[in-house]
Amino acid sequence: MTKIISHEGLEDFQALVDGIRPLTQDKQHFGTPVKSRSELNEQAPKLAVSHYFSDTFQPLLPSDGPMRWRADHADNLVLKRLRRGDYVPDLILDLHGMRQTEAKLELAALIEAAIRESSQCVSVMHGYGTGVLKQQLPLWLAQHPKVLAFHQAPKEWGGDAALLILVDLGEAPFRR
Template identity: 55%
Template sequence: MKCMRIQRSWVKKLTFVYNAGYRSPQAVQAMTFNTQKSGTMKKKEQLSDDDKALFRQLMTGTRKLKQDTMVHKPMRKKAEVSLKRQLSEQADNSHYFSDEFQPLLAEDGPVRYVRSDVSHYELKKLRRGDYTPEIFLDLHGLTQQQAKQELGALIAACRREHIFCASVMHGHGKHILKQQTPLWLAQHPDVMAFHQAPKMFGGDAALLVLIEVEEWQPPELP
């Protein structure tokens, strides 16, 4: 819509009052503001017939908006349900991690594990960096209990979002989390394989983990 300038010595402010049953304005009221330097208020003036006609012309073809009667669920309640589900999934997945059970892992070479029904070729692809992790978990500064909970949440998130490759950063050295993380992961039934990460993804301070998701198939490599 083009803007039209009215040549007058005062500025008018239009207040539009619409009636829900009509397309055109029901009433138009004009208020005038004094622009004199003295600051005294001028007497209110009504719109002229020409201005009213111009306004009606500009408003021709306007239509009332339909009221949105859709009832939207409160977002806070939806967030609470989502959080409850996440906590439930976290608990379900972290209960697999036992400190008493010690799975047998290879003692020589880099840390690695492959589930009995998974091809050993997946280990080779993890080692070479053929798989790029889509999600990362940093365990630095966590207690063992916190680390278990975060690992459980990671696996739940991977399965929920159909993410098959994740990176778990446990840090360097010989601290407890670096020793325990592979033992915990090897106990989870949805962990297909893991291998010490290639240098580009953290080297011996991290693991690349292959998670089983629904209808998972090894991606075709270029």
């Protein structure tokens, strides 16, 4: 629908806008700043930790005997092989004296390093201490999609103060 404006209204409008200049663009964009590669590399483990490890998730873990867990898609004999010490850990992580947040970061970094270096078995020493890491570590490991299984380590790898972890390497050939 078109509306016809009288000459008198047009002259009034022309008088109102006379002398007005258009605004110039100052070219300041307020989007998210581009991060450098070093900043992204620093934040990657933190994002992985927040993505994989939740403190509220409670998987079904055994209450009797040694600490152990196996993913649903893992072979039934995996836990037996871990218990007997058939797997030798290629990487060892010592969490003694760390806080939970530091331990989460280190655990995520260990799993990523194991995948990068094709290490099927790794060991994490949590120690005895107050028992906080000993309780939390299995809960975190059961959440990670690349963890096939874990079992309390044999005596030569730390006993009940450590866990042996079997990492899913995907299509890479397995070593024993």
